[in-house]
Amino acid sequence: MAMNYKKGAEEILEHIGGKENISGMTHCATRLRLNLKDDSKVDTKAVKNVDGVVNVVNKAGQYQILIGTDVPKLYAEVEKLVGGVEANPSGSDKKEKQGIISTIFSAISGIFAPLLPALAGSGILRGLVLLFVQLGWLSETSGTYQILTVASMAVFYFLPVLLAFTSAKRFGADPFISVLIGASLLHPDFIALMGDIGNGATTTFLGIPTVLMNYNSTVVPIILAIWVYSYLYKWLDRKVPETLKLVVLPLVSLAIMVPLTIIAIGPLGVYGGELIANLVNWLIERSSILAGILVGGGWSVLVSLGIHWAVNPIMINNVATYGFDYIVPFTFACNFATIGTALGVFLKAKDRDIRNFSMTGVVTISLSAIIEPVLFGLLVKNKKLFLAQIIGGAIGGAYLGLTKVYTNAFVFGSVTTFPSFVGETGANFINAMIGLSISFVASTILGYIFTRKGEKLVTD
Template sequence: MAKNYDDLSRKIVKYVGGEGNVVSVIHCATRLRFKVKSDEKVDKSNLEQLSGVITVLNSGGQIQVVIGSHVADVYDALFQNTGLKQEGGAAEEENGEKKGLLNTFMDTVSGVFAPVLGAMSGAGMLKALLILLTTIGVLNADMGTYKILYAAADGVFTFIPFFLAFTAAKKFKANEFVAVGIAAALLYPAMTAAYSAGEAITFLKIPVVLVSYTSSVIPIIVAVYALSKLEKGLKKIVPTVCKTFLTPMLSLIIMVPATYLVIGPVADTIGKLLASGYTSMVALNPVIAGGILGLIWPAAVIFGVHWGFVPIVMNNIAEYGRDTLFTITGPNNMAQAGAALGVFLKTKNKELKEIAGPAALSAVLAGITEPAIYGVTLRFKKPFFIGAVFSGIAGAIVAAAGTGTPALIGTSILTLPGYIGVGFVGFLIACAIAYFGAAIVTYLFGYSDDMLVKGNTAKTEKTEEIKKTKAVKDETMQVPVDGAVIPLAEVKDEAFACGVLGRGTAVIPSNGTVCAPCDGIVTVMYPTGHAVGIRSSAGAEVLIHIGMDTVTLEGRGFNVKVKEGQVVRAGDVLVEADLELIRGAGLDTTTPVIVTNTDDYVKIIQEKSGVAKQGDALMNCIAK
């Protein structure tokens, strides 16, 4: 059954600053990419806390909300549940902020290529499947079945200028259909035939330098950018009564010859220089070049700039019929998958296993590494760097083997047939070393459950006792704050009242000094200060939520006294809350105290009701 992303999509838009702050939003394989008017309006802390969000980055001039493999579903939900339009959010306005050359480049590349990546990846996977089927003899190139399926796979890459014309027009705010018309002119059969025959042609007696525009990317993007500027000028001078046909006509009359005469040859030369420059670098010393590329690639991924290399990859395919750049960096997926696997095998923590296992599987089967990186390896640092080292080793091997692929595909077990050809054995060896090497080294040296206790490097006896707790024991929780104790069912919030988050009780506080109800370790301390989680020395997982909807205060009125990983004793002050400020904001101060691992207990009995003092017995937790 499909998961409902309605609530998540609404909250994402809310925390990126609302619909009015969104200029545009697109998505790539794993993340939503928002272009916003003001970064200051983005609530990064609350975005990262949303269930379904892996992490949030401000990179490449975008707010990148990393979702994982369900990003397309969340993207669709954005437009179904908010006022955003797929052309962008609010009208784009100049705000005087300069994004910088790199950010502008990344924003442009992602805006043009990200919408097409799904089609390119699917076509690449189909090419990989056809290579496998022809290798094992199921199909051959003369069969009609093969020809039709190959047309489906190769058609996307052959006619990629059509796709990029449309997405570039949306990005540059040009007429999409005129842009596609320019692409059609570049790929017109008579013109491609003239190029193939080496025919010399002129335009108004000016010699035309014919180049191949099939599978090309730079010429059409530059041409559409020029079109967007031309259209703005034409709209100022063309009479309103004939704008509908005259502006497109003049655009085609001007832009198609301009592309054939100037833009195409210049852009084609730039593309060839990029491709030859990259291949020359690798040819100079493939081992060193491949090692460096593989080593730095994980950093490119975490900053979200890895798709910025797509133009080079597409130029490599157009110029040489194959690409080696994404091939060299491909084993990084296996390295990060292996590092996540090492954490999964080593940890005894159930929650971490539930994160690391699927993340490792997603990376190795689908090539989606963000859950492994942000959820596991980067979180503990050592596994991430171990993965990066093995990515570098594998990159050196792949570069030395000369492995390449004729399509843009990600690296995973399912896409390995796409690399069949020169250097295929070397590629398999590199992937195996990256995967198993990172897993073994991470298991032996890169992770221990000590890392789960953040911010508490001193290994006290109390810390060790709590960490070694496996089974829960009977325990009495104390009242965390002076006030009136009420049954959980009376809390004016359905999620708490119905017990779906766990059983417990609640306090209507008379002062704002919220204390630990038990001995334990602070497992969660929200940056906003409105909630704190503690794992007790007897195994209870306790959540104290100060007030209802107080996360909306964004930390105002909360003075946090502890941090994640800190050992606390019953009665230690956790947070000092300004109750007057909370009430003044129209919010309820009722503070639920719940045991989230309720299923580990036979009964949770409320011991106190009515007026109580901090330190009184609040509830008894009876273990199974």
């Protein structure tokens, strides 16, 4: 039965100390993420018992309530009850307590979570277009191909604009002025300044030498720009009289931030983002098998701590910049190892509750790539089963790394996202299927071995 979101929201607020105890909130694909002023006011056991709550994780400076894919509906009800709490309460005491690393993780999840459906949907569409071309169903010279390509790639080209909006919501800046800052980086007249030279072309602004960059599909520059702008916006909001804000605030914001982004912040973000991405990709190139073992086996651990968001921007940047990514396949290995482990439990256990839970997890992950219910409801509570999942993910990840499997999109690993493995040749898709089969079969066998016939579903 579907969760009663209004009732669930009311009960959650009651058990976390009321709306007065919330300094900020947001949500990702599966979790309601709360910044709390005083953790001592929270009754975690009561929160876990709320109908629809799968688990609670207090990590990375946030109180994370795992709901599942319906979390936006619950978030909307909580938002109604809480009122005007910002997603990122800059300057809050909680932010100071949680430390810089936790703050970064929190910010990343808040910025990227709203875009995940668009990124995933676009990635699947792109994979299907490539598949139809390979099957001869679609010609690359046809109008249909061009239109579908535009539909599937627009989210990546205009990523600075989309990230400007979500970053503004996260950092507390004006979202529409932020969007204009992002859009200015993609304006045809700005791109034309680079001429035939491209990245590295130079011009001047008020006599200041300026290095020009192409910002379409970039991630880091606009996030840094809006973070800086959030401080300018808040200062202007305090200093500019109400009667002049309508004109003065956007005028000063654009006049300062667009040149500042183009002159300093943008190039710094481009080179910084490329440095991080190149470092990760270099490590994968040097030891792709080791990378597959570590990510394929360890991804579920990151998910259990809620800090996997720190890696997602690297994958998104790779797809946006290079058109492919090596890390996403390793996350597939983790997901299919989770499916296998759950199936192994289903085949061995006799208890009806744990069998039903396991099979529900198999179907859910296969279709939606959401592993948290199985992760928290089954694996975290049984170390042997968690080990079975980790081993299966590591073995499958090693094969994917050995064969340099890549995806052409940032997607979550499920059966429905297989088109993201379609490449210029069929070898990439075939090796992907072999690697995922290895993860699935190995974890199914180990899950079966590690499960007792009398295994029960642990509910506390």
